[in-house]
Amino acid sequence: MNIQYKKGILEPCVLALLLQKDFYGYELVESVSKYISISEGTIYPLLKRLRDQKWVSTYLVESSSGPPRKYYQLTKKGRVEAKLQIDEVYNFTKGVIELLQGAKNHE
Amino acid sequence: MNRKQWIHKLRQALKDYPSHVVDEIIDDYNEHFDNGIYMGKSEEEIASELGNPKEVAKEYFGHETVSMWKQLQSIPAMKLIVFIIFIVGLITIFPLAVNVTSSILKGIFLFLLFVILVGVIISVILIFYGKNKFNKGINQIKFVNKTSSNAQPINYSKEFDPYGIEQIIINANIAHNVIKETDVDNIQVRLSGMSDLKLDDVKMVVLNNALEISFLQDIQIRLNNNEGIDLKLEVLIPRGSINRIKAKSNLGNIQIVGSFSDVDAKTRLGKILIEGVQEEVNLDSTLGNIYLTRFNGYGSIKSKMGNVFFNDSYYLTSRIEARLKMGSAKSKSVKFNKASDKSFYVDGKSSNKVLSIEVSMGNIEIK
Numbered sequence: 001m002n003i004q005y006k007k008g009i010l011e012p013c014v015l016a017l018l019l020q021k022d023f024y025g026y027e028l029v030e031s032v033s034k035y036i037s038i039s040e041g042t043i044y045p046l047l048k049r050l051r052d053q054k055w056v057s058t059y060l061v062e063s064s065s066g067p068p069r070k071y072y073q074l075t076k077k078g079r080v081e082a083k084l085q086i087d088e089v090y091n092f093t094k095g096v097i098e099l100l101q102g103a104k105n106h107e
Numbered sequence: 108m109n110r111k112q113w114i115h116k117l118r119q120a121l122k123d124y125p126s127h128v129v130d131e132i133i134d135d136y137n138e139h140f141d142n143g144i145y146m147g148k149s150e151e152e153i154a155s156e157l158g159n160p161k162e163v164a165k166e167y168f169g170h171e172t173v174s175m176w177k178q179l180q181s182i183p184a185m186k187l188i189v190f191i192i193f194i195v196g197l198i199t200i201f202p203l204a205v206n207v208t209s210s211i212l213k214g215i216f217l218f219l220l221f222v223i224l225v226g227v228i229i230s231v232i233l234i235f236y237g238k239n240k241f242n243k244g245i246n247q248i249k250f251v252n253k254t255s256s257n258a259q260p261i262n263y264s265k266e267f268d269p270y271g272i273e274q275i276i277i278n279a280n281i282a283h284n285v286i287k288e289t290d291v292d293n294i295q296v297r298l299s300g301m302s303d304l305k306l307d308d309v310k311m312v313v314l315n316n317a318l319e320i321s322f323l324q325d326i327q328i329r330l331n332n333n334e335g336i337d338l339k340l341e342v343l344i345p346r347g348s349i350n351r352i353k354a355k356s357n358l359g360n361i362q363i364v365g366s367f368s369d370v371d372a373k374t375r376l377g378k379i380l381i382e383g384v385q386e387e388v389n390l391d392s393t394l395g396n397i398y399l400t401r402f403n404g405y406g407s408i409k410s411k412m413g414n415v416f417f418n419d420s421y422y423l424t425s426r427i428e429a430r431l432k433m434g435s436a437k438s439k440s441v442k443f444n445k446a447s448d449k450s451f452y453v454d455g456k457s458s459n460k461v462l463s464i465e466v467s468m469g470n471i472e473i474k
Contacts, residue, residue: 024138025139026138026139026142026143026146033156039157039159039162039163040156040157040158041136041158041159041160041162044132044136044139044163045166045167048135051259057259058259058260059260059262060262060263060305062263062306066141066142067141067142067145068138069138069142070138
């Protein structure tokens, strides 16, 4: 599949997950790859961009059992943006799926 | 590819960027590897799932470098165009100037021509020889701006078993330092506020029965200069477990709540707030006030510019010996006796221990 598609869709996917709860990097990568296959390394540059844009903030949690983990949390601005993007992508993909289904039925 | 190789390749691919930016990026992947290994994956597995480090590196600065290049190229180019227009204009005006009979006007034209020619020569030299240096300069400024705005909410905490710890030493140039006895089982150290500080920058060690909390040397300097104004350090202590507190902060406030046998607090710009009955104290402030609430204790209190306030005299049993330079000593509840022109004393209620107070510019007030 075209790599540019995946890159574009990664941002709303990550925002959608973060809307549900705070994630640490590894956990987020695992959660995304459950649904879509990506080169996992590309999530961290995205997270850095989101942080630079102040859509997410981070905090560190030390654990007695595992390694210390940096958690990512949506900011107020990030929440607004996440909801907007989810709506946009949802409507867009719905249209695309309907269109593609038409072609499949025709086959 | 194993972990070391993958990280090395990423670092290689990012080598043109400032090391502190790269270090921060690498930290994320080290954490990723740590977590992957903790979940039972092999280094090779994690590395292959992360993808090609070169491709990953491109993701970081792709957009910025392109736009930065465009910006840089546009600056000298614009200058060159402006100068070309100037020269063309001059060439057309120059014959007119030569024809002018007045020698003063001719002189002005020639002088202007000379100034502009020198300007053109300097700018051409700059464009062709200084370009690389110029680019680098802008590059760096960009990155500095970026990192300084990287401040983000911090919320670190760490716990220590109080067993064997008698003393807490704090050396932190941050805004608020709070040491508090309360209902906790372990000593809790919390750091919160806005900063780009990492947990690695904070040093917490238990050495010779003392828990020492400080920041790495270079961080200390940075915090002292411009950061730390939002940061708060809180140390929560199980009641009765710690005897001695030693806290130092150049710019921040120090608040100590509880009962200890030995309290040592020093700040230059901040306030010192002590709440509770202590034994020996040694408080030192340059600009800030010193507030004492439900306080009793002996030892020494020194303040240069600030005032010393006792919020209640009820607990106070020690004899006070005060020396003032400019200010005055006031109290409604206890009697200040004059020992000499600028020194006063208050008889101790039930103790002959001495609390000596030295104030240069401020006042002493006992409520």
